[in-house]
Amino acid sequence: MPLIVQKFGGTSVADTQKILAAARKAIRAQQQGNQVVMVVSAMGHNTDMLVELAEQITDRPSGREMDMLLSTGEQVSVALMAMAIQSLGAKAISLTGAQIGIKTDSTHTKARIQSISTERMQRFLDAGNIVIAAGFQGIDEDFNITTLGRGGSDTTAVALAAVLRADTCEIYTDVDGVYTTDPRVLPEARRVKQISYDEMLELASLGAGVMHSRSIEFGKKFSVPIHVRSSFSDITGTMIVASPEAANQAVCGAALVRDEARITIEGVPDRPGFSYAIFSKIAARRIAVDMIVQNIGAEGRATISFTVPKEELPNALEATNEAAKEISAKAVTFDEEVAKVSVVGLGMAEQTGVAQKMFRALAEAGINIQAITTSEIKISVLCHRDQASSALRVVHKVFGLENEPANKLQPNAILPHGNGNTALEVVRHLQGMEDLTIDEITLDESQGRVTLLGIPDQPGLAAAVFEEIAAAGVFVDMIVQSFGQNSTASISFTVQQSDMPRSIETAERLAKRFGCAGVSSSPKVAKLSVLGIGIRSNTSVAMRIFQSLSEVGINVDIMSTSEVRLNVVVDGNKGKEALAILQQVFEPAR
């Protein structure tokens, strides 16, 4: 018998009328011949209210008690949902995370799922019940209640769909699908019919709050077709699948994280191991760092910046200050007023000109880019928070995201369930369902690096650089613009070795025109890429790379992270050695 998982978010169960409406949807699905598992969030803003209550008592509540508190929201809604279904004449039973057997680790308030037992759910389903599971919660080895992180009911839903081998996981919410960007911020945003796991994963982790990014990790790992749709209508929403029927666009969406904070460590003695000292302390606090950028400054001392979610700033600063002392760095600075704007698209890897188009549009709108990182399928820039919305609008416009792509998709196209068996095979080898999986580690020795040093802090520089490099017929791979005040920032990029002479020439010309401090380059670099699932959300990946490379004296020159890959650029003569080391480090996850 087909099985459907239906997840209802907070607004979709905000009052009893909405609970009854959701109950009717589930009953209808059952009457159509499906077994139905519902995953339900806390009603309305209940979780926010619980957070506020805790804040009225202490600003440092214990994680364990916070989870005890937050999990009550979902317990209320599952019970009401079961009553609603029963009152409408169908059979239903509500279950908490513990009752289902959702085992997690003990990282309170952001626990990761380790295993889920299906036996109990299956028994109730087989007896004709609609099973109503509390989202967002689990239980650790010691019977402590845990929660998965805000928005985590999506992850519960997709995880249940994965273990139950559901035919579809329907995410009912207050929008009718995934849009090119948050329609509440930009009304011109357009609903997309299909999107790939990789693109959705990036968008979600770069700020598209419509899905919890870890839910997409499950989707991808276990090939769960996810249908994001409206609770308030029956129209087809957006399918998240392995490979959408290609829409010929370089960019499929844009996202904004308004509340970021930047931390910079200045005057770091430039020797292997300093990054490890910093990021091991951050990872120990389970903080996912983002946009790691570094540059070599004066007197062989480096500057490293990274961003963290604003609410993690105090915690991250504590860790950074400890590390700064250990490695005798000169200063730690931070900025709480930054926002990150990103564009995402699988087509970006093949198309040139995406970066410069974005940088030019931002420059023309007078938006100063404080830092840049790119990976194969995304570009992120950091700007001042006051300019965040206009930056998003500008970027959305320049890529024409409001327009339907030329390559039209079939309406109602629902892709079949993918390679579920092999995914389950993989899982048997994983201790925890959310463990890191590494698909591949690659080495690219074909590139060189060019760096413009001491760039002035003004809009338009990045646009000019990449326009002129493109005009010289050069395809740029990685781009990193580091943060720095008083002309201490730099822009580095990598190109094919055969393009180095033209690239250096262009960079030197621009350095003169813009009054940069100079140009440095490396004729041959080695780019190593670690590809898999959970690369960024497993906070230890970057740290393990820094650690293992520093142990053998290999310095990381540039790095970029995304949800599905982490790239590091090292000395061109150290590529093979670095590859062997990374293969050894990540062997257990392969």
Ligand code: ADP
């Ligand atoms: P739920 O409570 O159902 O989980 P959320 O509030 O978590 O709902 O997610 C839905 C919201 O996500 C929408 O109301 C919308 O404002 C926001 N959102 C952000 N980015 C996007 C996007 N790219 N597409 C659709 N909605 C988005």
Ligand code: ASP
């Ligand atoms: N109720 C939780 C939250 O508000 C989980 C969720 O809704 O997904 O974050």
Ligand code: MG
């Ligand atoms: Mg949500």
